[in-house]
Amino acid sequence: MNNRLQQFQAQFDALRIDAFLVTDTVNKQYLTGFDGDGVILVTADQIYVITDSRYETALKRTDHDFKVIITRYYLEAAAQQIERQHITVLGFEDSIPFHEYDRIDELMSSDIVPMTNLIEQMRELKSNEEVQILEHACQMTVKGFKTLLPLIKPGVTERYLANRLDAIMRDLGAEKASFDTIVASGKRAALPHGAATAKQVQTGELITIDFGYYFEGYTSDMTRTVALGDPGEKLRQVYGIVQQAQQAIIDAVKPGVSGQQLDEVGRDLISAAGYGPYFNHGTGHGIGLDIHEGPALSTRSDDQMMASNVITAEPGIYLPDLGGIRIEDDILVTKTGHRILTAGPTDLISL
Amino acid sequence: MNNRLQQFQAQFDALRIDAFLVTDTVNKQYLTGFDGDGVILVTADQIYVITDSRYETALKRTDHDFKVIITRYYLEAAAQQIERQHITVLGFEDSIPFHEYDRIDELMSSDIVPMTNLIEQMRELKSNEEVQILEHACQMTVKGFKTLLPLIKPGVTERYLANRLDAIMRDLGAEKASFDTIVASGKRAALPHGAATAKQVQTGELITIDFGYYFEGYTSDMTRTVALGDPGEKLRQVYGIVQQAQQAIIDAVKPGVSGQQLDEVGRDLISAAGYGPYFNHGTGHGIGLDIHEGPALSTRSDDQMMASNVITAEPGIYLPDLGGIRIEDDILVTKTGHRILTAGPTDLISL
The missing domain is CATH 3.40.350.10 (Creatinase/prolidase N-terminal domain)
Known part of the structure; x- marks a missing residue:
């Protein structure tokens, strides 16, 4: 202090x-x-x-x-x-x-x-103590998400899932959610910021869940998109593109790289696949005491990554009237590269 | 619109x-x-x-x-x-x-x-539709509080009670809490804004619970102080003073009265009883789409109450190293006077 x-x-x-x-x-x-x-x-x-x-x-x-x-x-x-x-x-x-x-x-x-x-x-430059707290927040958040998975069944509402995840996280020691937990299913997932509603989730839908929780004053921020049954060829294919883009962004994280360069890595991949116009938000941002901090990962960011930054990588593709996909992890920039704090698989989970 | x-x-x-x-x-x-x-x-x-x-x-x-x-x-x-x-x-x-x-x-x-x-x-001037939504939010909030009461037992933590109330309210249809639910017990209740902690509530303590929840975009705001067992003569007496002050404030609510006058009504009573320095915050505020709106009820407020305002009345007394008491209701200013939206008894509940 x-x-x-x-x-x-x-x-x-x-x-x-x-x-x-x-x-x-x-x-x-x-x-x-x-x-x-x-x-x-x-x-x-x-x-x-x-x-x-x-x-x-x-x-x-x-x-x-x-x-x-x-x-x-x-x-x-x-x-x-x-x-x-x-x-x-x-x-x-x-x-x-x-x-x-x-x-x-x-x-x-x-x-x-x-x-x-x-x-x-x-x-933006986290101390070792801050990194430890953030890592704990991220690990608990992954754990909470895994606990939620068996509750995702046809007929339950988006709001039910959001409320359950919040309750699970509090039982794991979270102080509070850092924003209204997003659960957006089916066509609604085409709204990148769709809050959870009374809509029931259905077989054949993708469900995007975006959530972050405070532990000891510091917040995680994570997104996974899961499938209930088979979402169909097209959405499975688009999921693969988002996953590939997210992995490429994470692979590129190291000190000295700019927020604009990191944004380009993912955006170029998505554009090459023909979905450029459907990735209509920034690639990521710092997290810490606040859910949105520096550095910024976006088309206009001149921020340079530095060791001890903690950032999100969260590309997405949103197809009106069909559905949406976003995958988000939290990443520590280290002296030699990076370490994923929300470590957990990103392969499409089919429930 | x-x-x-x-x-x-x-x-x-x-x-x-x-x-x-x-x-x-x-x-x-x-x-x-x-x-x-x-x-x-x-x-x-x-x-x-x-x-x-x-x-x-x-x-x-x-x-x-x-x-x-x-x-x-x-x-x-x-x-x-x-x-x-x-x-x-x-x-x-x-x-x-x-x-x-x-x-x-x-x-x-x-x-x-x-x-x-x-x-x-x-x-600040609510339409009939807005009043109906606010009244519903207030009624559900009273209902949620009553559901919480049997769970208040020696040994449970403040945070447990806050989390349980949040969960109860969501089951009743609340969209979210409008602030971190306050549960402050024993000496901690002397902090008017003490967030819920891992402290266990104990027999002989007063517990102040301050909570507000959004329904259809509009929020309630309510506080009750309850006793676990017998809090002792002094705190029971002080509770009576706060209750009396709160009732006097509510009784005085009508169009034309100023926020300063309403503040005085309660503050004078508390001061006359010798606790003036221990009521160290404003008397109330408007609620609506936001948890803090106009008009203000405070020593410096020149706001005049008007029919269709919805306000809180929340005097309190906070005694360092002993405990604290606050009672808060939500009130609609009507053409002829007022109507309490969080209608429910304010007598000290002993559990």
């Missing part, structure tokens, strides 16, 4: 700022462990957690090396410190809502400078 | 804008039913849903009276329409992230004007 704050403060000179205002909840959590309402002011030699009395008791009981300011006027209290300490340039997160920017602009005696993804970039 | 858009467009003249850019997800959903990524541009006589190809199939299948623009460059597409249609003043939501504001400022040929809570204010 302490290390992160010191590492952050060490960047201030190069950024030409005297202090930085942290407003993003996940970034607050990353730097200090505190994720309640309020703001965090980081100066060159001090950290102030500025929050209200609802959190006073909880903050008293935590060992920490920051000062706590209890007030209902977060930004005013930050402005007071900035004036007292003669801070001349304050960085702020450009993810802040416009109306808060407007108030900061009004309140602060210092210059204010918007900054993009400063703490987010630190978060 | 149509009505909402027309009602919104009808305000443009008074607001001195030609068009409005909707970026908030819940507001997008409220106006058009579309809640995917992208932006919505509302002009005086047209609505453009600007989103990417992931949503193309879903949008083709919906009956709607807006135009769909498929692109990966949402803001650029909006800028193009604004230039083509010679729009001179564009309103935007001041909840937008600063970096998006920055791009709008750069891209738009029109003047841009930040606006506060424009659509949020429309959302």
